[in-house]
Amino acid sequence: MAVREAEPVGSLQEVKEAGLDREDLLGIYRHMLITRAIEERGHILYRQGKIPGSFYTGRGNEAAAVGVATAMGPNDVGTPLHRDMGVHITRGVEPWRIIAQYMGREGGPTRGRDGNVHMAAPELGLHPMVSHLPAMLPVAVGMALAFKIRGDRRVALGWFGEGSAARGDAHESMNMAGVRQLPVVFICDNNQWAYSTPTYLGYPIEHVADRAAAYGFDGVVVDGTDVLAVYREAKAAIEKARQGGGPTLIECLTLRMEGHAVHDDAFYVPKEMFEQWAAQDPIERFRTWLRSNADMTDDEEDQITSVVKRLLNDALERAEESPLPDPSGLEQGVYASAEDLDTPHHK
Amino acid sequence: MAVREAEPVGSLQEVKEAGLDREDLLGIYRHMLITRAIEERGHILYRQGKIPGSFYTGRGNEAAAVGVATAMGPNDVGTPLHRDMGVHITRGVEPWRIIAQYMGREGGPTRGRDGNVHMAAPELGLHPMVSHLPAMLPVAVGMALAFKIRGDRRVALGWFGEGSAARGDAHESMNMAGVRQLPVVFICDNNQWAYSTPTYLGYPIEHVADRAAAYGFDGVVVDGTDVLAVYREAKAAIEKARQGGGPTLIECLTLRMEGHAVHDDAFYVPKEMFEQWAAQDPIERFRTWLRSNADMTDDEEDQITSVVKRLLNDALERAEESPLPDPSGLEQGVYASAEDLDTPHHK
Amino acid sequence: MPELTYIQAISDALRQEMRRDQRVFVLGQDVGVYGGAFKVTLGFQEEFGPWRVMDAPLSETAIVGGATGAALMGLRPVAEMQFADFISCAWDHLVTVAAKQFFRGRTPVPIVVRLPSGGGFSGGPFHSQNPESSFAHIPGLKIVCPATPHDAKGLLATSIEDPNPVLYFEHKHLYRRIKGEVPEERYTIPFGQARVHREGDDAVVVTWGAMVHTASDAADQLAGEGFEVEILDLRTLIPWDKARVLESVRRCSKVLVLHEDTRTGGFGAEIAATIAEEAFEDLDAPVVRIAAPDTPVPFSPALEKAFLPQVEDVVKSLQELAAY
Amino acid sequence: MPELTYIQAISDALRQEMRRDQRVFVLGQDVGVYGGAFKVTLGFQEEFGPWRVMDAPLSETAIVGGATGAALMGLRPVAEMQFADFISCAWDHLVTVAAKQFFRGRTPVPIVVRLPSGGGFSGGPFHSQNPESSFAHIPGLKIVCPATPHDAKGLLATSIEDPNPVLYFEHKHLYRRIKGEVPEERYTIPFGQARVHREGDDAVVVTWGAMVHTASDAADQLAGEGFEVEILDLRTLIPWDKARVLESVRRCSKVLVLHEDTRTGGFGAEIAATIAEEAFEDLDAPVVRIAAPDTPVPFSPALEKAFLPQVEDVVKSLQELAAY
Numbered sequence A, B: 001m002a003v004r005e006a007e008p009v010g011s012l013q014e015v016k017e018a019g020l021d022r023e024d025l026l027g028i029y030r031h032m033l034i035t036r037a038i039e040e041r042g043h044i045l046y047r048q049g050k051i052p053g054s055f056y057t058g059r060g061n062e063a064a065a066v067g068v069a070t071a072m073g074p075n076d077v078g079t080p081l082h083r084d085m086g087v088h089i090t091r092g093v094e095p096w097r098i099i100a101q102y103m104g105r106e107g108g109p110t111r112g113r114d115g116n117v118h119m120a121a122p123e124l125g126l127h128p129m130v131s132h133l134p135a136m137l138p139v140a141v142g143m144a145l146a147f148k149i150r151g152d153r154r155v156a157l158g159w160f161g162e163g164s165a166a167r168g169d170a171h172e173s174m175n176m177a178g179v180r181q182l183p184v185v186f187i188c189d190n191n192q193w194a195y196s197t198p199t200y201l202g203y204p205i206e207h208v209a210d211r212a213a214a215y216g217f218d219g220v221v222v223d224g225t226d227v228l229a230v231y232r233e234a235k236a237a238i239e240k241a242r243q244g245g246g247p248t249l250i251e252c253l254t255l256r257m258e259g260h261a262v263h264d265d266a267f268y269v270p271k272e273m274f275e276q277w278a279a280q281d282p283i284e285r286f287r288t289w290l291r292s293n294a295d296m297t298d299d300e301e302d303q304i305t306s307v308v309k310r311l312l313n314d315a316l317e318r319a320e321e322s323p324l325p326d327p328s329g330l331e332q333g334v335y336a337s338a339e340d341l342d343t344p345h346h347k
Numbered sequence C, D: 001m002p003e004l005t006y007i008q009a010i011s012d013a014l015r016q017e018m019r020r021d022q023r024v025f026v027l028g029q030d031v032g033v034y035g036g037a038f039k040v041t042l043g044f045q046e047e048f049g050p051w052r053v054m055d056a057p058l059s060e061t062a063i064v065g066g067a068t069g070a071a072l073m074g075l076r077p078v079a080e081m082q083f084a085d086f087i088s089c090a091w092d093h094l095v096t097v098a099a100k101q102f103f104r105g106r107t108p109v110p111i112v113v114r115l116p117s118g119g120g121f122s123g124g125p126f127h128s129q130n131p132e133s134s135f136a137h138i139p140g141l142k143i144v145c146p147a148t149p150h151d152a153k154g155l156l157a158t159s160i161e162d163p164n165p166v167l168y169f170e171h172k173h174l175y176r177r178i179k180g181e182v183p184e185e186r187y188t189i190p191f192g193q194a195r196v197h198r199e200g201d202d203a204v205v206v207t208w209g210a211m212v213h214t215a216s217d218a219a220d221q222l223a224g225e226g227f228e229v230e231i232l233d234l235r236t237l238i239p240w241d242k243a244r245v246l247e248s249v250r251r252c253s254k255v256l257v258l259h260e261d262t263r264t265g266g267f268g269a270e271i272a273a274t275i276a277e278e279a280f281e282d283l284d285a286p287v288v289r290i291a292a293p294d295t296p297v298p299f300s301p302a303l304e305k306a307f308l309p310q311v312e313d314v315v316k317s318l319q320e321l322a323a324y
């Protein structure tokens, strides 16, 4: 059960065999573009003073996030993190709600209670992260446990970073998932930095995925800039889990292409590292692949680009129309009442 | 860095090469006998109503505890657990103080503040366990960190059970120790049960020591009933750590030969398992070895037995003479004052 | 109506809930074949199978975090801690995830954590604590502390039904010491309603858990002296029955707040402060608090007795109130 | 005397302690090259090397537990949390190990944990909390909450010197907002001594941390109305200066307890309850508490403003007290 390094993806034919047709491929591309566009727009809004607090992006992680989310089944669930905007986009969270969330508006998924990508879309199978990393892993394992108890053929996905792999929550959740062979897939966004901390100060082995062996399941390292390889590995792991094959740990290797958050200029990241990874930008890489393997035309590209642009403009407009939340309701929102349980995911 | 299974120990010659002369060997035997005798006596006292609360023993773990402690250097430190009475005995904690501890008397190391083997002998390098397992592992790692920072050639030992290997503390401490290559040795008392929980419900791999690979250091499994093999492995690991070679995880395989605590009849442990492991009782095993390899005589045996008996009788007497603690001092003992820092281990 | 011990009432209630609601399941260390550290789930695994009565690894974080995840998927987990003390290992999951999840995402987290708590049997610093005050300060959690078999059953049903994270503190020292009549049929007891354990008009003791019985013994002694003490058993700390407490304070004008947890920053401070703020004009004497001293729970019986509030302490304090 | 910001005072104090005492070292995430999330240790690694300014993995338990171990071996660790909120991940180690170790084994645990806390900048539910009340309930811990640059420096020195686990809450909203004169030479400020931030005889506000400044603004407004408010800055919660508080209560007869942490079970309850018990006869009005409502800290500025106690709230409450 040694860790496996996934091969890069080759031809359209291979991809078709993995279950993606040409429409799907263009969809993936669109999702990656929206993901980046939202975060770029957020950045601007932040600098304009329209987004309070701090601001995080997942630049460089678009392929990893979109690739995994594309592999999820409609009833699968997950707990994506602050680099995983692509998961929200792929699952169908509306861009305007994300911008409203950024801005602390009533229309955001947390109605201004929380900010950033700390947001939920339970109807889409997504549950909101907490800051405390990686506390959502035990939660994802509990979701998988519910599926196992009920006999649902559903899979839970839990995300974590290579930095937060150091925390006890990662261990306890993987151990319990391994013991009980639960239908959960662990996704490590390894972007090589945890704030300013390089990998060698975070863990003393080559790959985070090596740790899967400590929990009795498989680990795989995949190039996180190769959206189709990510998709293929995630799909395989998810379907394995669905069939009762137990957990998998997938490590998506990328580079965090910006600072930890907007206030951080990442002075501690060697310039060459940025340059090297900029050369394999996940979006540009997939664009090139689509042009040479799936005959994406200029027209198609333009069309996608303009769809995304329009989407973003509309989103911003709608977000700005959304009011600030009314403080008078603040204290009523802490405890749920019986009616709040009356939702599909609680049946 | 795959896990290694330690060879059993052979001849006296081999043992001499490992640094133990005949006196040492008889000392080890005596320590094992005292260890068992104290716990057997405790059991009786408990049934007589002289020990309040609950009562735990380490029957079956005498070789593992004494073997490791014998390998420690005089300035090394450790955080032994509830199965590790042998560590206290080997490091020189006086038996009467242990019985006083059991009985909640002023003369016990915690002066009645805590019970069982929750006791400290900082002057002997031992620091008291807390119930919350394995919370003393991060503490042991911190001790090793202090040695590293100061450049002391000392080693810290942290004990844990195979059950508590599941907790986050085990992971965080091993990871930090691995990243920083700290002089710490992790000792897993694998007695195959965590309360009523068998190993396969606690962890999903063959050996706990397999996990060392997840932290970039060596793991070894040793027969915990073979005191000399335990000694040899512990010695090697401790000296390696002392030389700057970083941590080792030693898993001592035994069977917990009684219930989890005195109230538990261990109905859930298969009878054959007890029978099989009774046949390799660590004390009997070492006695046989001493007779055939070190020519231990009847006289010597008798002498050791009677020394131990006398020691225990004296201990009980002295413990019973020790008063119950005076409640009037209770509230003054919570916070340390400057003078309390004036101890050798705080220099 | 059958007479049950406090622990039987808990066990019966849990079994009843599991029979009527497929979504309820139990998760904890040694809850299966062994039946749990205190045998509350003895025989459950045979009836409900290994997945609904699930032995967990020694992982409080995975247990509580896992319960949260299962609850988000529509199940009704009842997690067991072997001792309430060990919940410290899952503090982050309760405080950071479970308590705040509904506020943020409007997804309820209906979990129950069963917490055998309290001292009185030389359990020492790690098997005797009453950590309810720490959690009562965290918005989003509910805190339940039954004192009788009847309440233990009804409040457990309510806890499981409640759409929020509920910490159910069961006092170990009551497990086999307290018996009472418990209806066989299912019933619930609303949260936030204090119970009058004893009637009286001369002073009121506000308390919960094992201290209800300590207060009761003290009140019995004082009844001989013609001083009639009301005992209000709060039953739940979050929410707590402020209205009922204030009503009693207005009537009795003298009040003693009593708890087994340590004094400084204990929940008794919240009650006393609230009374002092909202019933200031009705008080004939200062609001007195009795609680354990600010130390860890000591092991030795001689020390533990000095630590736990005793009947004599309550009697003395009430006599002082009477004389005020 | 140089004028320093609150955060400069902390940084300078820490550097000064590290220079004078080889045993002092810093452990935390990103404290090295990066200088810590708030840059308190910027440049420290260059001066003291990578072992005395040690970047830890993302492991609060290993950091706090490790600090405890290092302290037991005679070092003086100063652990940094990136945000006070994350201390929830090391709750068990503080409460179970560090707080109880001396009581049990008589081995002191001289650790300091630095905790950037508090709201006011849309940090949301996980970057804005004031968890001091939770810890103030745990016997064995000391709790420090400086409100001025001068106190920040002196109290940090005392914290490092103290032979017990000390939680040093530094309020993020004061970091660059508050300036003051800070002596260059080393000095300590004893724990348990409140500071009179403002003198007055008509009412006393008992508070700490950022709320000292909120109270101060409110008092300034009321001074115009001829109502002179004393402001007592507790500076440390454990131990807290009960004698000084009671003295002020006796003199002013009206008291407001103010804190930024949430209300129910907050440390304000302990103070109010103590006053109500020990200065009952001296009160001319109920002890009033102002605190944040019982919710997580909301992100959106509109909500956060409603959450954090505002100058207007304090003014209004004091006016009511004046009129009582």
Ligand SMILES: Cc1ncc(C[n+]2csc(CCOP(=O)(O)OP(=O)(O)O)c2C)c(N)n1
Residues within 6 Å of the ligand: A083, A131, A132, A133, A134, A160, A161, A162, A163, A164, A165, A189, A191, A193, A194, A195, A256, D029, D058, D060, D082, D086, D089
């Ligand atoms: C328990 C905890 N401690 C500290 C932090 C502060 N913090 C936020 S993100 C971060 C780095 C996380 O690194 P990694 O897991 O690699 O995720 P990345 O941000 O690189 O995607 C830190 C230390 C936190 N969020 N949670």
Ligand SMILES: Cc1ncc(C[n+]2csc(CCOP(=O)(O)OP(=O)(O)O)c2C)c(N)n1
Residues within 6 Å of the ligand: B083, B131, B132, B133, B134, B160, B161, B162, B163, B164, B165, B189, B191, B193, B194, B195, B256, C029, C058, C060, C082, C086, C089
């Ligand atoms: C954090 C924590 N949870 C639960 C317990 C209760 N408990 C005491 S010992 C024990 C089993 C420990 O198993 P293992 O680590 O294998 O040690 P052993 O007792 O077998 O030596 C349990 C569950 C505990 N002490 N600490």
Ligand SMILES: [Mg+2]
Residues within 6 Å of the ligand: A161, A162, A163, A189, A190, A191, A192, A193, A194, A195
């Ligand atoms: Mg990272």
Ligand SMILES: [Mg+2]
Residues within 6 Å of the ligand: B161, B162, B163, B189, B190, B191, B192, B193, B194, B195
């Ligand atoms: Mg075991």
